[in-house]
Amino acid sequence: MSKNKKPTKWMKLDNAALIYPATMNRTWTALFRLSATLTEPIDEDILEVAQKRTLRRLPWFAYKLKRGLFWFFLEHSDDLPKIEEDVANPCVRMRLNENDGFCMRVRYYHNRIAVEFFHVLTDGTGGQVFLQTLVAEYLRLKYGANIPRGEKILDCSEEPKPEEAEDSFAVHSGRITQTRKEVKAYHIKGTDERSGFVHIITGSMNAADVLAKAKEKGVSATVYLTAALILSVDAIQRRRVPNIHKYKPVKISVPVNLRNVFKSKTLRNFANYINPGIDPRLGEYTFDEVLNIVHHTLAMEVTEKLLNVKITTNVRSEQNKLLRLTPLFIKNMALKYVYSQVGDVLSSTTISNLGVSKLPEEMGKYVRRMDFILGPLADNRVCCAALTYNGRLRINFTRTIQEPWLEREFFTRLVKLGIPVKIESNQQE
Amino acid sequence: MSYCVNCGVELQKSEPRCPLCGTEVLNPNELHEEKPIRPYPAHVEHLDKTVDRRYIASFISLLLLIPLFTTMLANILVSKQLTWSYLVIGGELVAFTVFLLPMIARMPKVLYMVIDTVAVCILLLLIRILTQSKWDWLLLLGLPITVLTALMCWFFSLMASPKCRIPVLIRFSFALTCVGLLVVAIEFFIGLYKQAIAWPTWSLYVLFPCLVLSSSLLILNRRARVKEEIRKRFYF
Numbered sequence: 001m002s003k004n005k006k007p008t009k010w011m012k013l014d015n016a017a018l019i020y021p022a023t024m025n026r027t028w029t030a031l032f033r034l035s036a037t038l039t040e041p042i043d044e045d046i047l048e049v050a051q052k053r054t055l056r057r058l059p060w061f062a063y064k065l066k067r068g069l070f071w072f073f074l075e076h077s078d079d080l081p082k083i084e085e086d087v088a089n090p091c092v093r094m095r096l097n098e099n100d101g102f103c104m105r106v107r108y109y110h111n112r113i114a115v116e117f118f119h120v121l122t123d124g125t126g127g128q129v130f131l132q133t134l135v136a137e138y139l140r141l142k143y144g145a146n147i148p149r150g151e152k153i154l155d156c157s158e159e160p161k162p163e164e165a166e167d168s169f170a171v172h173s174g175r176i177t178q179t180r181k182e183v184k185a186y187h188i189k190g191t192d193e194r195s196g197f198v199h200i201i202t203g204s205m206n207a208a209d210v211l212a213k214a215k216e217k218g219v220s221a222t223v224y225l226t227a228a229l230i231l232s233v234d235a236i237q238r239r240r241v242p243n244i245h246k247y248k249p250v251k252i253s254v255p256v257n258l259r260n261v262f263k264s265k266t267l268r269n270f271a272n273y274i275n276p277g278i279d280p281r282l283g284e285y286t287f288d289e290v291l292n293i294v295h296h297t298l299a300m301e302v303t304e305k306l307l308n309v310k311i312t313t314n315v316r317s318e319q320n321k322l323l324r325l326t327p328l329f330i331k332n333m334a335l336k337y338v339y340s341q342v343g344d345v346l347s348s349t350t351i352s353n354l355g356v357s358k359l360p361e362e363m364g365k366y367v368r369r370m371d372f373i374l375g376p377l378a379d380n381r382v383c384c385a386a387l388t389y390n391g392r393l394r395i396n397f398t399r400t401i402q403e404p405w406l407e408r409e410f411f412t413r414l415v416k417l418g419i420p421v422k423i424e425s426n427q428q429e
Numbered sequence: 430m431s432y433c434v435n436c437g438v439e440l441q442k443s444e445p446r447c448p449l450c451g452t453e454v455l456n457p458n459e460l461h462e463e464k465p466i467r468p469y470p471a472h473v474e475h476l477d478k479t480v481d482r483r484y485i486a487s488f489i490s491l492l493l494l495i496p497l498f499t500t501m502l503a504n505i506l507v508s509k510q511l512t513w514s515y516l517v518i519g520g521e522l523v524a525f526t527v528f529l530l531p532m533i534a535r536m537p538k539v540l541y542m543v544i545d546t547v548a549v550c551i552l553l554l555l556i557r558i559l560t561q562s563k564w565d566w567l568l569l570l571g572l573p574i575t576v577l578t579a580l581m582c583w584f585f586s587l588m589a590s591p592k593c594r595i596p597v598l599i600r601f602s603f604a605l606t607c608v609g610l611l612v613v614a615i616e617f618f619i620g621l622y623k624q625a626i627a628w629p630t631w632s633l634y635v636l637f638p639c640l641v642l643s644s645s646l647l648i649l650n651r652r653a654r655v656k657e658e659i660r661k662r663f664y665f
Contacts, residue, residue, distance in 0.1 A: 027476050070589070087474040109470055196476030200469070201448050203438070325589045330541070333531065408436060408449035415437045423433075424441035425448035426469040 009076030015169035015314050016269035017120040021072040022335035029094040031375030034131045035114035037368045042108040048083050050138035051106055057156040060165045061130055064101035070328055088426055089198040091375035094118055124354045125257055126267035139366050147363045168264040173315035174308045180342040186237045186248035188382055190401030198376055199399040200426045201407045207393040209419045219295045222353045226252050227290040232409035233348045234280050251277025253347035261304050272310050274301045275347045344379035353386040374398050382406045431456040443467050486532035493521050515559045519552030546579040569622040574615055581611050598650035602643040609639030
């Protein structure tokens with residue numbers, strides 16, 4: 001290529017993203033949402049300028065999903081996604097033709113700025129960087145706030161860094177692979193929402209309360225919440241399945257941020273999953289037993305070596321000759337089948353904890369609250385996501401069935417454990 | 430502040446009833462207070478009705494049975510045996526394996542090409558049974574062309590191999606040449622069937638454009654921008 005020619009701005013999907021376009025359909029897209037609630041109502045015009053500046057610094061989010069002959073790919077667009085008003089059912093499927101082909105959308109409602117991401121672009125950590133940079137830029141434009149920039153809140157006057165768009169899975173894959181085969185887990189079934197409505201129930205609590213309870217047991221907050229969730233799903237199965245011999249394992253998918261284990265500055269997907277769980281056929285479990293199981297499963301599996309094996313297995317599948325040779329429309333069917341065998345089916349639900357979100361004081365005084373919501377999953381009808389900000393831990397449950405069994409079981413369990421919970425939802429009047 | 434008497438959780442003021450159990454919230458101290466802003470707007474984004482492709486494909490497969498049984502029945506009533514309805518059986522078999530099977534059956538996808546080839550061979554065999562002709566057109570014409578076409582598909586997949594070090598445009602150039610040669614081979618088999626093998630004539634009308642296009646691709650291969658665009662669209 002001659003030197004004066006601008007390189008074509010397109011990129012391959014990262015290893016984790018490959019599955020999402022194949023499994024998406026008319027009613028479901030793998031989405032997640034991060035939002036920040038400010039102290040004053042949002043100004044749409046300023047938000048649009050802030051988005052423009054943020055996308056100039058983070059062009060990786062202005063990519064459109066395109067269909068190649070063998071794979072999907074992402075192509076950069078100089079256009080901007082439209083700023084939209086929020087809706088009652090967040091994370092409802094993203095139709096790419098409605099969204100000008102973009103894989104993210106910025107929505108606002110009163111004081112809240114929310115960004116919904118299609119998982120082909122990024123994971124929770126990358127999404128957090130985008131949201132925080134967007135909000136910082138908005139605050140700078142609206143109030144002239146002088147917010148210090150760093151790794152989480154990027155300086156929009158700087159140029160994009162190529163390492164932010166790295167496919168870290170390919171970089172950190174090794175040689176040894178392992179089977180993905182696992183026992184299938186119990187799934188909560190209920191009555192379908194006829195209109196495809198996505199229910200959101202948010203439980204907020206003092207992060208200090210949860211941490212104190214977790215420390216009492218010698219585990220982390222994520223382990224504590226996961227154990228409570230396992231016992232909640234277990235209780236539902238025991239109520240709904242009369243025959244003990246038909247009980248299935250209860251497993252919870254816990255995403256692991258691989259940036260904490262491997263050196264990577266990518267803002268694209270770089271996470272893996274661990275599925276700790278119990279086998280209810282063996283009898284009833286106490287909370288301490290489940291805590292012990294979850295704690296040790298995570299300790300055993302969240303190691304550089306074992307995660308490397310998992311990454312390698314996925315990267316090797318991508319490099320499979322037969323798969324690469326297969327035209328996309330056939331490949332999509334194959335990937336759908338693979339996902340139906342080793343995707344959601346292995347876990348009863350998901351709990352994604354993004355941890356504590358800390359903002360600099362100059363920014364924090366304008367931001368009242370932050371939330372993280374997972375979009376509905378393909379097979380599991382209920383899932384949840386957690387984020388701590390300003391001392392409040394907010395757990396958002398996403399549900400596509402009418403019955404709030406899991407939420408009720410989980411939050412009342414926390415109340416019984418001595419953690420006061422405050423509930424809000426998107427229920428219609 | 431209000432608590433759900435059933436669940437023991439505190440409820441935001443915006444909640445008219447407990448989202449966990451549906452119990453209505455009534456706080457006598459807050460009866461006249463202004464309604465707070467709901468956490469989400471009232472506007473609901475509705476989903477389109479879903480199209481279950483598997484269901485539709487299964488339904489079409491069932492519908493295909495109607496002309497099948499009707500023609501078989503008519504055939505038996507008129508001719509006292511199955512004759513021309515063989516064509517319908519074979520035709521529907523090919524249509525089913527090519528268009529409907531991929532939507533219905535979940536099997537290793539590589540088998541589809543093999544199954545399609547076998548279905549076409551069965552159709553040819555049925556035509557032979559119907560026409561009660563000699564075996565030679567099937568053996569010298571039908572089957573070789575079907576197998577050659579299947580082999581060409583296999584060659585295409587080899588060209589698409591990631592291990593293949595040949596640049597993409599050159600691979601397409603090879604594929605076009607391959608198509609041209611297939612047509613020449615078809616003319617050869619026709620000649621063989623007619624027992625009059627001669628120098629290719631009409632197939633050259635296909636071969637030459639293929640060769641010209643193939644050469645153009647080789648020249649295009651030297652243009653970096655075009656190569657980049659093609660690499661983007663066709664990467665595997």
